[in-house]
Amino acid sequence: MTTKAATYKHTLSRVDGRTIRVERVFDAPRDLVWRAYSEPELLAQWWGRGHRLVVERFEFVKGGHWRVVEHWEGGSAGFEGRFREIEPKTLISQTFEWDGAPGHVSVDTTELSDVDGGRATRVVITSRTFDEQDLEGMMQAGMEAGMAQSHEALDALLARLQGKG
């Protein structure tokens, strides 16, 4: 597991009201990162987190419809939305909806910027739910689907919030 990206790899996560933000620096030029986001054949190779991903629609223009389905042993999950804004090599803003909570929408923004004079790329993902009902709806559905099993992260957060860290 030795990759050159190791020196850059770090993730900052933060919760602020209805917003979740994740940031990471990749040891790769921005052109390459952009390709991984904008070419469906490449997107299919990482977005599914190791699961098979079928990119059913990918109209990569403002207003365009996207839909992907993650498949794994005994299950699948579909996600879709529209592209709200695309700035080549800089920004993708899109609506995001999970089939498990239809009608509950978040807006996900991915921003790319140069690090080290273009040798590396910072990726910032911000996911913001539209309103409180959307957050509630997604959460309820997520709980019912048994998606929340990240106990380590949960324990860490609880420990931090309650001063036991």
Add this chain to the structure above:
Amino acid sequence: MVQYQPPVHETFAALADPTRIGFLERLGRGDATIGQLAAQAGISLTGTKKHVAVLESAGLVTTRKEGRARVCTIGPRRLEREAAWIANYQRVLEERLDHLGKLLERLKAEEGPEEEGRREEQGRPERRDRLAK
């Protein structure tokens, strides 16, 4: 096991404030009066009461009167639902980025080192591929 659950957005709103997070951290170490919380945060009693009221209505803090002081205790709510949901969502995003990182390494290897301008000296990326316009 689950009694009354205030809506999740109330919890998020309650947590979206550094002063209130600070109060929860303090109360995690033990009960404190409004006056003690105010002193710690360096804010007025009135401001402290407002923050505590927000935490109380979200079920994160309870208060009781002891003599002339109002004492705050953490709980009864322990944030399990919210924390689990957030933790899960972040985990998904991070796993996705892990796989993006692996793909980028593969793509870099395919493109070859000489093509990708990784020179020893300060190779500035003058080359700009402009898409559209």
